[in-house]
Amino acid sequence: MAIAAAADSTAKEAPNPTSDGPAGEPHEAPPRPDHGEANADGNDEEYEEVEDDEGEEELDGPAAEAAEMERVKAVFQKLSSGPVGIRVHDITIKGNSKTRDELIEAEVADLLRSAATVQDLVRAASLATGRLRNLDVFDSVHITLDAGPPELPGTTNVVVEVVETANRISGTVGYLSKTEARSWSLEGSLKFKNIFGYGDIWDASGAYGWDQSSEIGIGVSLPRFRSLSWPLTARMALSSHDWLKFSSYKEQLLGLSFGLLSTLHHDVSYNLTWRNLTDPTQMASRSIRRQLGHNLLSALRYTYTIDQRDSHMRPTKGYAFVSTSQVGGLWDNKGLKFLRQEFDVRGAVPFGFCNAALNAGIAAGVILPLGRGFMQSPSPVPDRFYLGGNSSPVCSLGGLTSLLGFKTRGVGPTELRRFVPSESVSDDSAAYPGRDYLGGDLAVSGFADLSFDLPLKLFRDAGIHGHAFLAAGNVAKLSESEFKNFSFAEFGRTFRSSVGVGIILPTKLLRVEINYCHILKMCEHDRGKSGIQFSFSSPM
Amino acid sequence: MTSATAAEAAAAEWEEAAQKVLVARKPCFGLPTACPTCLPVFLYLRMAQVPFDIHVDTSFPDADHIPYVEFGDCVAFNNEKGGVIEYLKEDKILDLNAKHPSASSPDVLSTKAMVSTWLADALQYELWVVSDGSIAHDIYYSDLSWPIGKILNWKKSREVKQELGITKLNAAEKEEEIYQRASAAYDALSLRLGDQVYLFDDSPTDVDALFLGHALFVLNALPDTSVLRGTLQKHDNLVNFAEHHKAQLLEASSSGLGSSSNPSSSSTPRKRATGRSYKPKPRAKKERTEEEKTFRRRAKYFLATQLVAVLVFLSLMGGADSSELDDDDYADYDD
Numbered sequence: 001m002a003i004a005a006a007a008d009s010t011a012k013e014a015p016n017p018t019s020d021g022p023a024g025e026p027h028e029a030p031p032r033p034d035h036g037e038a039n040a041d042g043n044d045e046e047y048e049e050v051e052d053d054e055g056e057e058e059l060d061g062p063a064a065e066a067a068e069m070e071r072v073k074a075v076f077q078k079l080s081s082g083p084v085g086i087r088v089h090d091i092t093i094k095g096n097s098k099t100r101d102e103l104i105e106a107e108v109a110d111l112l113r114s115a116a117t118v119q120d121l122v123r124a125a126s127l128a129t130g131r132l133r134n135l136d137v138f139d140s141v142h143i144t145l146d147a148g149p150p151e152l153p154g155t156t157n158v159v160v161e162v163v164e165t166a167n168r169i170s171g172t173v174g175y176l177s178k179t180e181a182r183s184w185s186l187e188g189s190l191k192f193k194n195i196f197g198y199g200d201i202w203d204a205s206g207a208y209g210w211d212q213s214s215e216i217g218i219g220v221s222l223p224r225f226r227s228l229s230w231p232l233t234a235r236m237a238l239s240s241h242d243w244l245k246f247s248s249y250k251e252q253l254l255g256l257s258f259g260l261l262s263t264l265h266h267d268v269s270y271n272l273t274w275r276n277l278t279d280p281t282q283m284a285s286r287s288i289r290r291q292l293g294h295n296l297l298s299a300l301r302y303t304y305t306i307d308q309r310d311s312h313m314r315p316t317k318g319y320a321f322v323s324t325s326q327v328g329g330l331w332d333n334k335g336l337k338f339l340r341q342e343f344d345v346r347g348a349v350p351f352g353f354c355n356a357a358l359n360a361g362i363a364a365g366v367i368l369p370l371g372r373g374f375m376q377s378p379s380p381v382p383d384r385f386y387l388g389g390n391s392s393p394v395c396s397l398g399g400l401t402s403l404l405g406f407k408t409r410g411v412g413p414t415e416l417r418r419f420v421p422s423e424s425v426s427d428d429s430a431a432y433p434g435r436d437y438l439g440g441d442l443a444v445s446g447f448a449d450l451s452f453d454l455p456l457k458l459f460r461d462a463g464i465h466g467h468a469f470l471a472a473g474n475v476a477k478l479s480e481s482e483f484k485n486f487s488f489a490e491f492g493r494t495f496r497s498s499v500g501v502g503i504i505l506p507t508k509l510l511r512v513e514i515n516y517c518h519i520l521k522m523c524e525h526d527r528g529k530s531g532i533q534f535s536f537s538s539p540m
Numbered sequence: 541m542t543s544a545t546a547a548e549a550a551a552a553e554w555e556e557a558a559q560k561v562l563v564a565r566k567p568c569f570g571l572p573t574a575c576p577t578c579l580p581v582f583l584y585l586r587m588a589q590v591p592f593d594i595h596v597d598t599s600f601p602d603a604d605h606i607p608y609v610e611f612g613d614c615v616a617f618n619n620e621k622g623g624v625i626e627y628l629k630e631d632k633i634l635d636l637n638a639k640h641p642s643a644s645s646p647d648v649l650s651t652k653a654m655v656s657t658w659l660a661d662a663l664q665y666e667l668w669v670v671s672d673g674s675i676a677h678d679i680y681y682s683d684l685s686w687p688i689g690k691i692l693n694w695k696k697s698r699e700v701k702q703e704l705g706i707t708k709l710n711a712a713e714k715e716e717e718i719y720q721r722a723s724a725a726y727d728a729l730s731l732r733l734g735d736q737v738y739l740f741d742d743s744p745t746d747v748d749a750l751f752l753g754h755a756l757f758v759l760n761a762l763p764d765t766s767v768l769r770g771t772l773q774k775h776d777n778l779v780n781f782a783e784h785h786k787a788q789l790l791e792a793s794s795s796g797l798g799s800s801s802n803p804s805s806s807s808t809p810r811k812r813a814t815g816r817s818y819k820p821k822p823r824a825k826k827e828r829t830e831e832e833k834t835f836r837r838r839a840k841y842f843l844a845t846q847l848v849a850v851l852v853f854l855s856l857m858g859g860a861d862s863s864e865l866d867d868d869d870y871a872d873y874d875d
Binding site for chain 1: 546563595600603605610614615686688841844848852
C-alpha cells in the first residue's frame, strides 16, 4: 500500500503531516501555502492523489514547481529528524448512504485516535483502510488527513471517504472445502452485501461434493455486533451425504450453526442439527442398523489454531498446531452426547537445495460417548474417525482423514452386511454381501513428505514440483466395552502404511496431484491398492 | 425351484442362529412392546414358543422396516415380503397355520383381511387422529428430542388422515364408517371365537396373533373414553380371549423362554458352515468382470491424463503470461 502525503499545515508550530510511503518513495505533491492534505490510498495501482479543498492559489509554471519541491524537502527533513506530535481532533465519515456510521467508526476510530505522532497516524490510516476494505462492502476507501481547526494547533481532522459497492449482488462458483463437510466440493453462491447497513453479508449457496454429498444453505455474517469486535456468522443448511457404498447409510441433515467467536487463534461455534440416518438398500450390518434413525445433534466446537508455516499449499518452514474439541448433547438429555477431541501437529524444515522441504506431521483423535452407561454405549457413526482417501495431508490442516493409497473410509473395523439368501443361484453359492466400514473411536495418523523442485526451469516457473511421501495410520474401536480388549501394542502392530512419489501441479482452478503409491502394510478387509492415483484439491 | 432354495437357505439360517433378536418399539402400558405393528410379531413368536431377545429401537419412529427379526446374518424386515409373519410363513421357517389343516384357508384369509384392514384402520384412527397425542408420544417419541418428536408426530397424523381419506368435509362420515366397520368386525370375530381358546379350533394361527395384538393395545393403551375400547368391551368372550392369552403368553413367559436377559450387546461373529455361502461367483462371470474392470480402469487413466495435460498446458501458459507483467505500481520520483 503506498501512502502519499502532501505537505503543509497551518502555522509555525504546526507540524507538517507528511510521510513517505513504506516503499520509500516520495510522491509528487504540490503543496499550497495555506493548506494541504494527505491522502492514504489503499489502491496499489493508483498514483498518489492530492486534493485541495480550499484556497487554491495558483503559482506560475517552473517557479511554482521549484517552490513546491523546496517545501516538500523541508517537510521530509522535519519528519525524518524525529517524531512529530499530532492529535486527532475529529473523524468525519462521508459517502455512506446505507452503511451505518457506527460500523465504520467502530472499525477505525480507536486505531486513529491512539496515534500520537504523524508517522503513527499515517501508519494507522493505512491499517484502517485495510480494515474497511476487508469488510468487503466498499468499492474504495480513502482516508484524508485534513488540517485541524485553526484555533487548535497540532491537531488534524480525519476524513474517511467510502464508496459503497454499487453492485449489491455477486455470485461465485468455486472448488473449495468446507470445515463441516469432510471433502472437497464444487460450490456456487450468491452474496448480498450490506442489506441493512451493518456490513452484513448474506449468502445463499449450493454445493456438490465428491462423495455425492450435496448441500444448500443460507447464511449471514456480521463483522461486529455491539461491543464484540469479531465477526459473527449464522447459517442454516440442508444437506445430504451418501455413504451407501462404504457404510450402508445415507445422512440427511437440517441444521443451524452459529459462529460465536472467530479470532486469529480461537474459533468457537455452536451447531444444532437434526440428523437422520437411513438405509434405503436395507443391507446394512447390525451396528449400522442399530444407529439408523433421527437424532438431534447439539454441539459446541472449539478450535485453537497456531499456524506459523510460510505457505498453506507448499510449506517450506514453520510449524502448525490445531486442536479441535467438540462436546455434544447440550440441548437435552435425549440428544447425542459425546466428546470428540482431535490434535494435529506438523512442521516443515527447509533444505538448501532445489527448494526442498521436509514436512512431517502427526494427528490423533478420540471420540467418547457421554452419559449414563457410556462405557457400553456406541459412539455415533457419522462422528467417528474414518481414514482413507486421496486428499493431500500437507494441505489439509486439522483434518484427520487422509491416508494416501487407501480408498475413502477404507481402513478400520468392519462388519459383515446383511446376508440375503439369494434366489438366482444354482449350486448354492451366494454372492458375497460385502462389508460395512464402521470407523473408529481412536485414530492416529502421521505423514512425512519431502517436496522438491523439478530440474526443468519450465516446471519451476509454473510451480510444478515433485514429492515423495510416507503415510501411516490406524483406527480402533473403543466404545461398547471394546476398550477392555484394546492394547497399544496391538494398535501399533496393525498400523497401516504406504509410501510413494508424485508430482503436484498447481493450476488456477485446481491443485492436481498425481501419485504413485505403494502400500507397505494393510490389514484384512482394508481397501487399498498400490498404483497411480489422482487427487484434486482447492487451489487456495 | 430357485425360491425353494432360497427358502431352504433361510430356514437353515434360522435353525443355526444361536440367537434371534426382535427389534421393536419400547414397552409401555404394561405391554412388552406398545407399538400396534410390533406387538403381533412379538405374540406370534411367543405362540410359536421360539426363544428370542428383544432390542428396543427408540430413534426411528417413522421407519417402515420396524419390527424386524434378526437371525444369524439374515434379517426379516416388516416392509419386505408382506411383513415378518408372512416372511416366516412363506419360507416355512415358522408356520403356525401349517399345524392344523382343518382350518379352511378362505376363512383364515378373510378373517385376517378383516383384522388387518378394518380393525387396524380403526386403531390408527384412534391413535393418531382422535387422541391428543399423548399416547403416541409415550410410545414413539418419548426418547427423541422435543422438536423432532413434535414434527414427526405432526407428519404421521397427516399421513394417517391421508391414508384413511379423511378431510375436513367428510370427517364425521368417515368416523362413523370406521366405527361401524370395527363394530361389525368385532361381532364377526366374537361369533367366530365362541367359547374356543383360539379363533380357529384349538391351535393358534397368525390371525390369533394379529387380533390379540390389536385387542391388547385397545384394552391397555387406549383411554377409557375411547369408542373403540367401549365397543370391544361389549364382547365378553373377546375380552376374555385377550386376558387369557395375555396371562399365558406375557406373564408366564418370564420364567419360560429364556429371553432378554442379555440384551443386544453380544455380537460374537458366528462361523458359517463352509459348504454353504460366501463362495466366490462362478468363474466365467468373474473373468468377464475382470476384463470390464481393467477396461474401466484404463479408460479412467486415459481421461485423467487428458485432463491433467490440459491443466498443465493452461498453467504453463498462464505462468508464462504472468511473468511478462511487470509491476508498474512504483513510480519513481526524484526530488
